[in-house]
Every structure is written in C-alpha cells, then in structure tokens.
Amino acid sequence: MFQPGLKGVTAIETVLSQIDGEKGSLVYRGIPIEKIVKQYSFEETAFYLLKGTFPDRYTLATFQDNLKTNRKLPAYVRQIIDLLPKEQAMMDVLRTTISSLTRNGTANLDNAIHLIAIIPTIIAYRYRKSAGMSEIEPSMDLDHVENFLYMLTGSVDKNQAKLLESYLIMTMEHGLNASTFAARVTISTQSDIISAVTSAIGTMKGPLHGGAPSGVINLLEEIKTKDRISEIIHKKLDNKERIMGFGHRVYKTTDPRAEGLKAKILELDELPDWVDLALETEKETINILKEYKPDQRLYTNVEYYAAAIMKSLDIDPALFTAIFSASRIVGWCTHAMEQASNNTIFRPGAKYIGK
Numbered sequence: 001m002f003q004p005g006l007k008g009v010t011a012i013e014t015v016l017s018q019i020d021g022e023k024g025s026l027v028y029r030g031i032p033i034e035k036i037v038k039q040y041s042f043e044e045t046a047f048y049l050l051k052g053t054f055p056d057r058y059t060l061a062t063f064q065d066n067l068k069t070n071r072k073l074p075a076y077v078r079q080i081i082d083l084l085p086k087e088q089a090m091m092d093v094l095r096t097t098i099s100s101l102t103r104n105g106t107a108n109l110d111n112a113i114h115l116i117a118i119i120p121t122i123i124a125y126r127y128r129k130s131a132g133m134s135e136i137e138p139s140m141d142l143d144h145v146e147n148f149l150y151m152l153t154g155s156v157d158k159n160q161a162k163l164l165e166s167y168l169i170m171t172m173e174h175g176l177n178a179s180t181f182a183a184r185v186t187i188s189t190q191s192d193i194i195s196a197v198t199s200a201i202g203t204m205k206g207p208l209h210g211g212a213p214s215g216v217i218n219l220l221e222e223i224k225t226k227d228r229i230s231e232i233i234h235k236k237l238d239n240k241e242r243i244m245g246f247g248h249r250v251y252k253t254t255d256p257r258a259e260g261l262k263a264k265i266l267e268l269d270e271l272p273d274w275v276d277l278a279l280e281t282e283k284e285t286i287n288i289l290k291e292y293k294p295d296q297r298l299y300t301n302v303e304y305y306a307a308a309i310m311k312s313l314d315i316d317p318a319l320f321t322a323i324f325s326a327s328r329i330v331g332w333c334t335h336a337m338e339q340a341s342n343n344t345i346f347r348p349g350a351k352y353i354g355k
C-alpha cells in the first residue's frame, strides 16, 4: 500500500498522548491538556510525560534541582556558539550545539533532563551574544520557565512567565508529528539520544512544521489592517501559497492548543492592538479557505496562537521555532525512551516507478 506522507498510516503504539482530530482533543497520558495546563507546572508536566506519574514534593524538588544543575553551558559549547557565524539562524545553532553534546547516548531520564535544561540556556546565550548584549548566567533560584525569561531579558514578570509556561506545556507532546517521528526513526536504528534530538531539530525547523509562527507574524504584518484581510488572503491563495497557521494533518476541527492559547491571550489585562486583527484574520481566513478548498477542513493550528503568545511577550520572531523546541524536547525524549524500550527499526518500502 502506498500512502504519500504516510497519511492515515499508524506506525507506533504509544501511551504518551492521544489526539482526536475530529473532536479536537489532546490528552497527555490520559489527562486532557486543558486540565494539565490549569493545575500543573512545566516541571510537573514534563515529569509526568517522562515517568508516567506526577511527582510528590520530594521527587519534584529533586527533579527541579537536577534541571537547575544542568542549566549551565559547558565551556566547549560556549566556544562552539561563539565560533558560529553571527547570521546563522537560531535553529541551526541549536542543531549544531545539541549535536556536539558529549553524553552517554542512552535514551534515559538523565539525558532527557540534561537536554530539557540546556536548550533554554543555548537559546538565551546565543540571542544575547548576537544582539551585542552581555550574557546572563542561569539562576539557581528560579523555576524552569522564569529562568528562561530571565536569561533572555534580564528580568522576570510572573504573569509573562505564566503565559509562556502555558504555551510550553500545551506543546510538549503531540504524538507522531514529523520531528518526533524523525527522533523515533533515529533511535530505532539503536543510535543515541543526542543524534535523535539532532534529527528532530532539523525536522522541526521546516515552515510546514515548527517554522510556521514567524510566517504567521509576517502574514499579520502584511495584512496590517482589517480591511485588507480578504484581499491579501485571496491573493495568496490565487498564487497557490499556503496560509501559515492554518490546517493540520490530524485536526479536522479547531486545534485544542490554538483554542487554549487564544483563551490565555484573551485573559490578558490589556489586549495588544494586533489581537483584534489576529481574531478577525482567523474568522475571515477560515471562510475564504472554505471557498478555495471545499473538501478540506482548515482551521487555525497551534502555530497561529503560538505566534500571538510570542508577540504578546515581545519575543523576537527569530526565536519562535527554537522556543517551540524548548517545549517539544520533552516529547522527543519521552518518545525516544518509549521507542528504545520496545524497538522495531523503521524501514518502510518504496514503490519503484523509474525505468
């Protein structure tokens, strides 16, 4: 059987998340993400995905301490980052530095903790260096998300940290998406977790996957005012362009993460001006897509409102995909562990159509 893009093919069994594309629901190990994001922190959710139970107070404190002690950049990683050309994009920097990490390569909790802890430091260090700002050493007092914002900006606003944390929790895990699949394929050859995460990062950066949010910002900037929405969207679709932040392989209704993030934005005390433009663009674009693609069911995906969250936090669009990776690293590692524990090498067939 030939299925381009493996559409509709089930390739793994997993206990990590369940997606219902018709209902628009996402569940991590049996618990809906709406409940998780309301009740648990980044650290608790990551632990739950990795280990399958929520940590008690003592276990959580140990997990948090392990994350903190793994935040510091090894000297050689710092040197590699400093050597990379200034214009190199953040996802390329992340791919190169992660691939340089020297760890015993097993897919296990210790390596997962190291990777989860170090990615924010790589992003913040590189961002500040290339912007000509001084480096901010990781704090040993702040929690994971607060520390990330602190290393990026030099200060921590609790409300902003909560908003970013909601985004990072809702995007930690999402079944066999392209980057997670890449990680599992790599592990399935009995390769190591650093190689698996390097494959995942290389896959994540594409504009059809994790590279979409900066495309969403470009779209909204191009639209500028509500009266231009219809004209710009029609023009793009006439040119056979895809509208970034719309459509999903699995969700044939609203992406629950997009809904969750939208709700978080609407809870803000002061709504930034562009939120109104984003809401109207969503409404009109869904209707225009129905005209152009009557057989498809195209709604906003997580990337649309991820872009909105990042814009509210005034985060440079050049960092968006890397920040998505700082969340999805949990899913990559836990899938790598699941694959390693019950492995069959991935080796689909290819239908020969040559001469």
Ligand code: ACO
Residues within 6 Å of the ligand: 005, 177, 207, 208, 209, 210, 212, 241, 242, 243, 244, 245, 246, 247, 248, 249, 250, 293, 296, 298, 301, 302, 303
């Ligand atoms: N804009 C315009 N048309 C679209 C869009 C879109 N955003 N998405 C799908 N379509 C159309 C395609 O042109 C195609 O039309 P056709 O049958 O007339 O040729 C049809 O819908 C099916 O497209 P596929 O790419 O086969 O559908 P698939 O389900 O595999 O695509 C994908 C999913 C890649 C996400 C797609 O919807 C897309 O390109 N969206 C824009 C990029 C984006 O937002 N990516 C982020 C996804 S979320 C994530 O990865 C975290």
